[in-house]
Amino acid sequence: MERPQIVFVHPDGRRETHSVAAGETVMDCALDNGVAGIVAQCGGGCTCSTCHCYVDEPWLALLPEMVDDERALLEYVWEWRHDSRLSCQVFVTEALDGMVVRLPERQQ
Numbered sequence: 001m002e003r004p005q006i007v008f009v010h011p012d013g014r015r016e017t018h019s020v021a022a023g024e025t026v027m028d029c030a031l032d033n034g035v036a037g038i039v040a041q042c043g044g045g046c047t048c049s050t051c052h053c054y055v056d057e058p059w060l061a062l063l064p065e066m067v068d069d070e071r072a073l074l075e076y077v078w079e080w081r082h083d084s085r086l087s088c089q090v091f092v093t094e095a096l097d098g099m100v101v102r103l104p105e106r107q108q
């Protein structure tokens with residue numbers, strides 16, 4: 001099976017596409033490929049919120065419900081939007097292949 005691809009869109013419109021194993025997170029994909037804009041200070045522990053990103057439809061609707069910890073941390077991110085997610089909590093599946101993830105202008 002092919003590895004799902006994630007498309008990262010920078011605030012200036014620049015795009016970069018990277019693959020990741022199903023079961024890993026969007027944060028893993030960003031860190032493995034040096035995607036600027038995902039800081040991920042806590043390394044995926046869901047305690048820092050510096051892995052904030054925006055997820056485009058139709059993929060946003062395919063994601064499982066947020067857990068309470070993610071929802072609580074999202075209250076503190078810079079420029080929260082309805083499509084905000086913490087990338088360390090977004091686990092990639094084959095159904096998410098091609099998912100477009102937008103990076104905020106800054107983390108906090």
Ligand code: FES
Pocket residue numbers: 027039040041042043044045046047048049050051086087088089
């Ligand atoms: S990496 Fe810290 S909350 Fe996601």
